[in-house]
Ligand SMILES: Nc1ncnc2c1ncn2[C@@H]1O[C@H](COP(=O)(O)OP(=O)(O)OP(=O)(O)O)[C@@H](O)[C@H]1O
């Protein structure tokens with residue numbers, strides 16, 4: 001069932017953690033397919049395994065069982081090294097707490113992922129300027145993270161996530177730490193990235209209001225995907 | 230950019246970095262000073278020549294040898310020049326103002342020690358004046374003596390007031406030459422003893438002998454001692470280096486202690502820097518996780534942390550090395566009489582640098598290892 005339009009396909013994925021002698025089964029038999037250009041909200045109560053699933057999709061963690069294929073690459077078979085390389089080209093990350101590097105300016109933070117590509121300094125600066133203008137932060141690009149508001153930091157983080165033109169964008173509670181207006185802003189931005197630039201986005205949230213901004217929704221409950229809701 | 234992050238990280242906690250840098254510089258300063266003290270201790274050994282032998286009474290340095298031995302020694306194969314002298318043990322005004330003073334046979338002695346550089350006219354005057362004395366530049370400076378002054382020493386081994394006319398001031402040819410010595414004519418001493426008849430005359434404390442080349446040192450020494458076997462005063466001949474080492478050996482325990490202390494100092498600063506790096510990296514584990522998320526590799530994370538550690542130790546180390554110079558000068562002024570030559574050697578500075586780099590690397594290793602091995606998901610969890 002190969003499909004050109006399929007960008008993500010998760011097959012019977014299991015994941016558990018070991019704490020002391022105890023085994024915590026976090027994800028149970030997860031299967032999911034996503035088309036190119038989708039904007040998916042992954043919802044569910046706290047502790048249901050949303051972040052865990054997102055980390056697996058983003059290649060930050062290894063599955064116990066099952067396969068995850070992204071844009072034709074089965075990432076569950078990649079070595080740690082290849083996975084790191086794959087991430088740098090294919091995944092853009094947006095975190096709840098922005099996670100900008102405090103000692104770098106907004107501009108430098110956005111430039112960071114490009115250091116791992118073979119781009120020249122000039123090319124890098126062009127890419128960074130473009131990404132920063134997408135998020136409307138041109139006038140603050142010399143500021144350090146602690147000189148920016150949460151919403152502004154998140155916009156810079158989004159610029160950092162899109163600067164390498166990744167295959168998918170993953171966002172873990174991108175509005176979780178923001179007030180309503182800033183959150184609205186960020187969601188508008190993500191919507192634009194999805195509609196205008198055709199970015200595939202997977203967003204974890206437990207806020208139904210934020211989830212509604214996505215174009216599709218999946219519910220996780222106690223490690224099981226619930227398609228019916 | 231990696232270097233930008235690394236430098237900015239190093240100065241993120243200004244106070245913490247400042248204190249660690251201070252600690253590092255104090256550690257390097259003490260390490261350098263302790264090494265310099267040890268070097269100063271060994272300076273006599275360093276400055277000794279391989280073509281000079283010292284012959285003394287085999288029982289002890291306090292027993293003397295007949296002057297008549299000179300001619301016997303001269304006839305031994307390989308011997309070029311024979312000079313002799315006596316420890317005088319006098320002091321100037323205050324007994325606590327110690328400096329070494331010797332009665333020597335001036336002409337041959339100066340031939341044996343070409344490293345004492347004296348203006349020709351002063352040399353001639355010193356050699357020809359029986360009451361003349363020759364002193365090192367540092368000693369002359371210390372007591373404010375100049376050529377032509379009358380210098381009176383009080384004898385301890387040879388009691389009484391002894392007047393000398395300062396005829397010459399020598400300077401060391403190299404940096405490691407002792408410039409605090411005081412020499413006068415052995416004849417002057419011997420004649421005075423004759424008048425007082427206090428101790429036996431025509432006896433010397435030691436012979437200094439120049440041999441043709443260093444390779445015959447062992448056999449020549451043996452030949453000299455053989456000549457005086459079964460005589461009233463048997464001799465012990467050794468190279469100047471071995472002779473000087475004999476003095477140092479007496480204080481070996483102290484030197485060992487100093488070496489141990491300098492190691493302890495290094496160990497302590499290693500712990501301090503490692504602790505600083507440990508704290509910093511623990512606080513930033515989330516940032517390193519973000520970098521890893523973006524695809525940065527173990528190599529780059531390691532560079533980031535080791536580099537930061539190196540920045541701190543190198544700034545501290547260089548400050549320490551620079552501070553060692555004024556400190557050594559101050560130390561030398563304070564206790565210079567015990568350490569006639571107190572120089573920071575190139576070797577000490579290389580060691581300082583080696584210690585700096587080693588501490589930087591060792592202090593960074595464990596934090597770097599932690600940051601590299603912590604699982605990304607785990608690291609990201611620590612944020613917020
Ligand atoms: N490294 C780990 N070791 C042990 N247990 C873990 C680990 N990571 C996650 N878990 C457990 O897995 C379960 C799912 O965690 P996860 O972070 O995926 O939940 P979540 O849905 O993102 O919750 P939240 O909405 O609170 O962020 C939780 O019970 C958590 O305690």
Ligand SMILES: [Mg+2]
Nearest residue numbers: 050051052172
């Ligand atoms: Mg979560």
